[in-house]
Amino acid sequence: HNCTILLKCKIISGTVELHHCSNVRVKIQGPEATVATLQVDLSSDVTVEFHDAPSGKNTHHPHQKEPSLYWGQDKDDRIFHAGVTNLKVQIYRDDMLETETVADYLKDGATAVGNATAQEMQFVTSVLPDRDGQLVTESVVRQGSSTGSQVRAMTERELQAAQELREKAAQMALEKAESMIQIRDKDGNPVVTQQPSTTDTKDDEEVMEEVVTQDVQVIVDECQQNKARGNEAFGAGEYGQAILLYSLALDKAEEL
Structure with missing residues (x-):
């Protein structure tokens, strides 16, 4: 309560959690202060500032002065609350305020659902490229699981986009299957079952690749994160933690 937390170092877990806090300022500053995800619960008057802070997917090199990827430039840079x-939430670049937003669970439409109170409704704040890089707060409609293809918590917008992509891929697969089957009438003449697809072949391949890539990328990202954290733990002499993280990476890799 009533304090400022200054983070200038890399957080091995990549996550910062705040619970039952009030009047707290969290300042994440510098090229090494990698915090991909924040979780803030049951708190009030909390300010989170990113000052030239790197994305959770940024690859830092010892002689690199500036991040190659800033916080908010990757879809997994998010604040749950x-x-x-x-x-x-404020994002600064070169000491200039780039974008900010204010979230409030009541003003954002939190409601009680079943046995869960309005305070338990989960929201996520992130930067949306299609909103001119602005911070946007959305409700979480699918909680993330600990492992598997549903590890990522998703908003209604993300679920709809994923569904539309899968439907398009399914339609393209159906069209290709029908084009490979030729039906003839009793006289042996070909019967046209569909009109030629007007979808560009290159576009087809890109959509199919994106569908597959999304599923695979979730697994690959988790493997890479556990491996990177294992390397950091090993370098810090935390060998037990390193072995655990390496084991998690290997277990996840078996799903590929």
Whole structure:
């Protein structure tokens, strides 16, 4: 309560959690301060500031002065929050405020669902490229699982986009299958079952590749994150933690 937290170093877990806090300022600053995800729950008057902070997917090199990827430039750079009032999120670049937003679970439409209270409704704040790089707060409609293809918590917008992509891929697969089967009438003449597809072949391949890539990328990302954290733990002499993280990476790799 009533304090400022300054983070200038890399967080091995990549996650910062705040619970039951009030009047707290979290300042994440510098090229080494890698925090991919924040979780803020049941708190009030919390300010989170990113000052030239790197994305969770940024690859830092010892002689690199600036991040190659800033926080918010990757879709997995997100702030989750539930039951939080007056949560201010700000992104600074070269000491200039680039974008900011204020989230409040009541103003954002939190409601009680079943046995869950309004304070338990989960929201996520992130940068959306299709919104001119602005910070946007959305409700989470599918909680992420600990492993597997549904490891990523998703909003209604993300679920709809994923569904549309899969439907398009399914339609393209059906068209290709029908084009490979030729039906003839009793006189031996070919019967036209569909009109030639007007979809560009290159576009077809890109859509199919994106569908497959999304599923595979979730697994690959988790493998890489556990491996990277294992390397950091090993370098810090935390050998037990390193072995655990390496084991998690190997277990996840078996799903590929």
